Amino acid sequence: VLLTQMGWGDLGAFGEPSKETPHLDQMASEGMLFLDFYTANPLCSPSRAALLTGRLPVRNGFYTTNAHARNAYTPQDIVGGIPDSELLLPELLKKAGYTNKIIGKWHLGHRPQFHPLKHGFDEWFGSPNCHFGPFDNRALPNIPLYRDWEMIGRYYEDFKIDLKTGEANLTQIYLQEALDFISKQQASQQPFFLYWAIDATHAPVYASKQFLGTSQRGLYGDAVREIDDSIGKILKHLQKLGISENTFVFFTSDNGAALISAPKQGGSNGPFLCGKQTTFEGGMREPAIAWWPGHIPAGGVSHQLGNVMDLFTTSLSLAGLQPPSDRQIDGIDLLPAILQGKLIDRPIFYYRGNEMMAVRVGLYKAHYWTWSNSWEEYSKGIDFCPGQNISRVTTHTQEEHTTLPLLFHLGRDPGEKYPLSFTSEEYQRVMERISVVVQQHKATMVPGEPQLNVCDKAVM
């Protein structure tokens, strides 16, 4: 699994006008492009927890109840993290003999009990958190990097990021880690799960020297080019080692492009509304490509509604394992969609915190709540929908539409600009169908213990 923070519109294959992702575009032309693929949350930590557990954040605990419909993640002073009761993908794969490695950002808690090697991973190279900073080194230390159990340095101090030039060679380090791990596994003929979760496109954006200034898109584009180049090298390495036909590769993103960082450090969500942090399409619809030469028909395109949680179930399926039966799993097995072109009927739920903001069923999306961000944030220049303003939709107060949800047809209106008329026959017919889906979902929903409620500087 290759995971970044890129927007749907950041790849040439998805219509980025500079078309600077030749390797990802080639990956798509050799594999399958998913046009309707989603994350489970418009923010990093919950999205990654969902990917590794196959469960919505509201079930696995990666949310807060401190306020209604609030996004939450794992800052340095967070007390919580991934509960032991959660079964992570590497824990299960280990039983089938897989060696599991995470390279890059973990984001599921930084206290010792949440360490990736306590949750199924055999190896780790990366950080528990994003490369924010630099901080002072007393109240707020710089984010550490680990090799397995050992803390080997800190961002900015030992792993340089030049905030003026944007230069950092971290993606190259992460690439080399991936190539080495793959070589080692191939040499020992051991099956492996590699979770390559790099963060060059997350602000503060960086790229290696040889990529700086190479993009039409500025520093963000330089970072995209380096990631694209690295993914090309990983795929080529698999082919060179002769294991590409035994290796299922999936590329996607943990949330939409952070438009708040635009134009210098933000990406593109193509024709979609708003970005990261929001439950509009720009916040949660992700670029996605499956690649498995000899198995996936080259140049395939799928309209299967997919979700990062499906990578949990699909990976288990590839390993010949069943998902756990003692808990609700939200991810589905995508293999029938990928290998046989089937379309599996399933809804997509858009959450903030423990509130279901919206749901997609087929081509229709119903908003039960709308919120971009608060007036308070907005007045400070924090804008998740820059240049976009849709009455009753991009609201700066939490607007409830639970009695009459705002309904959009994402085929005719991918930008969520034109709510269907409440009095139309189409609205009535579709909402009847969607209401059943939502009722079923809510009736069986048992929220997990919220993990992201408490921060305490003492845990840093």
Added chain:
Amino acid sequence: VLLTQMGWGDLGAFGEPSKETPHLDQMASEGMLFLDFYTANPLCSPSRAALLTGRLPVRNGFYTTNAHARNAYTPQDIVGGIPDSELLLPELLKKAGYTNKIIGKWHLGHRPQFHPLKHGFDEWFGSPNCHFGPFDNRALPNIPLYRDWEMIGRYYEDFKIDLKTGEANLTQIYLQEALDFISKQQASQQPFFLYWAIDATHAPVYASKQFLGTSQRGLYGDAVREIDDSIGKILKHLQKLGISENTFVFFTSDNGAALISAPKQGGSNGPFLCGKQTTFEGGMREPAIAWWPGHIPAGGVSHQLGNVMDLFTTSLSLAGLQPPSDRQIDGIDLLPAILQGKLIDRPIFYYRGNEMMAVRVGLYKAHYWTWSNSWEEYSKGIDFCPGQNISRVTTHTQEEHTTLPLLFHLGRDPGEKYPLSFTSEEYQRVMERISVVVQQHKATMVPGEPQLNVCDKAVM
């Protein structure tokens, strides 16, 4: 030349999320995709006049001086049309032995002296105007269709368009006309210029019965699918007849998608700002594909700044002809860009009426005037930028920026959301360069006699 009214974002190859244009996408994968291709005007008539003359509308007369920066076109009661003094592409190609046919919308005037067969075309099947209507048949007759000199019927009366269902088989008729013409030319071994200017995606949007309801995108998508299918059939026909390697084919659009007709009858301009009628990227940046098997490298992508006016000069070049030397020609020969991958330095000018609103030089675009539409129109619900609102940019009054143009970097900011700071070094440096380009342009500009100033019902 295959000309439609589609937006940059309407093709799968350009990131339309439903990805429903397999034949155009294949045309791109066999040919060359232009990512930075423009029309000469954000409205139909001037754009088409520019394509056929290789000259900006302000030179060839396709503009009005009735008001400042007004778009104008050729309604039924227009007195003017393409002047005899203009040399049209078919007039010149005729000298090299080409047979010239226009299928579809002419739009360069409907009085007898403006008839396409008076301006170099040998054959015509189509209409002088768009398929507006139906009108009453006294003050406002329905738009006529012609076969060559003969008026053979009228839209809605003899050529049905069902406004309720959107059904009309016109694209099939236009397709058959194209296939027949190509067969005839191949049989007689005569070189030909075919100008296939269909209008199914122009409101009122229509599609044939077999395409109705086949798109995720509604009726507009049905029309796109039918055009896509037709273009696939035209290319296949060329291949079947064995003349594809002798036939240069270019697909593009006369203006951006008409967002005012969205969501039911409007298309997509992808990540770009606003649509038809405006001089923002959404109004003038067009999808474009060149196809010429055996000559154009398959799967090519070009960042050459192109313009519909270049089709004039490029077509002449293909025919071994020189452009006229007695007048200013704005179109350039794209063959070095297409065949050798060269990048030719040239600006793009964005006009409304006789006002240069903006100019693009390299990746920079400077707005000297901004205007979306008037408050009067806007208050009636006419909106060329639905859901988009960028302070000082999408203005409802004509805003002059001639002393301090608004400057955008289209690589970092394709959506024209973030004007560069006037005080930045980048602004100063770039504007110096752009000012020279603009000065040169204005110094040599000799506007033509405006043709679109006078309407008179007597000429209908």
